């Protein structure tokens with residue numbers, strides 16, 4: 275590092291106005307159980323790794339973005355086309371079959387998972403949730419053509435006897451994010467929900483609805499599946515990976531509720547004083563939320579979990595990401611799930627009621 279020239283774009287002196295940078299040696303060594311194709315360079319040196327899970331269903335990974343396709347004997351059904359795989363996804367399919375791609379399924383509308391959907395041309399049937407269609411009509415992208423077959427709750431495809439069940443159980447990670455279940459090989463795609471061996475990305479994978487995101491783990495486990503495809507982390511997982519992710523989420527929710535019930539906002543309000551900073555509400559508001567996030571983060575990282583290990587020994591990145599997930603779950607709990615009563619007539623609103 276000593277000889278490295280600092281890039282001109284690197285801003286690192288913003289102190290309290292900015293955010294800091296990590297040193298890898300400050301963190302716990304990532305658990306070996308999290309090592310997927312990303313750490314097996316021989317697997318992804320051609321830009322992709324393709325592997326049959328079972329019964330003609332294939333998992334493809336770029337080393338960081340994952341998707342799947344199914345051979346039906348009458349054409350290939352593809353689910354998702356991350357730009358990180360791009361046209362390498364065509365190579366992966368051609369490596370395993372001469373069948374043409376006939377169907378494309380959108381798990382959800384996010385560009386990082388379907389931003390190469392255009393590579394299959396205009397002859398394929400494009401299937402997605404009606405909210406995915408609405409979003410892609412509202413925010414058009416030539417690389418993400420609008421689905422031409424949509425559904426609102428559940429749909430079953432039967433292509434040459436291969437059944438694929440699509441289900442929308444409400445907003446979680448985003449509107450229109452569906453579960454895609456293939457019963458014969460017992461494979462379930464739960465994109466941006468499951469995260470085998472890894473901590474969920476910051477803000478619980480940028481999820482729009484925390485309550486829906488937490489519920490999604492139970493919805494996943496209600497399926498009779500052996501393999502889950504998550505869209506990320508360059509590895510597939512089993513039921514135990516989803517159970518593990520659910521336990522981490524429940525810890526976050528429980529400790530966030532405890533933080534909201536324990537931490538005294540008035541402690542921070544007093545810091546405003548009566549002088550020229552008396553209206554610096556945003557500053558103490560941030561201190562309050564930081565206190566909540568630190569409270570949750572410490573509880574999570576100190577906890578001896580259900581199998582006797584700490585979260586940093588179970589999930590890759592637990593120490594890096596927990597503070598972001600803690601802030602997110604505290605804030606979403608306050609908005610979606612928390613209830614501290616309301617001001618009664620004639621009273622003023624002490625902060626514990628305000629929050």
Ligand SMILES: [Zn+2]
Nearest residue numbers: 382384447466
């Ligand atoms: Zn997404």
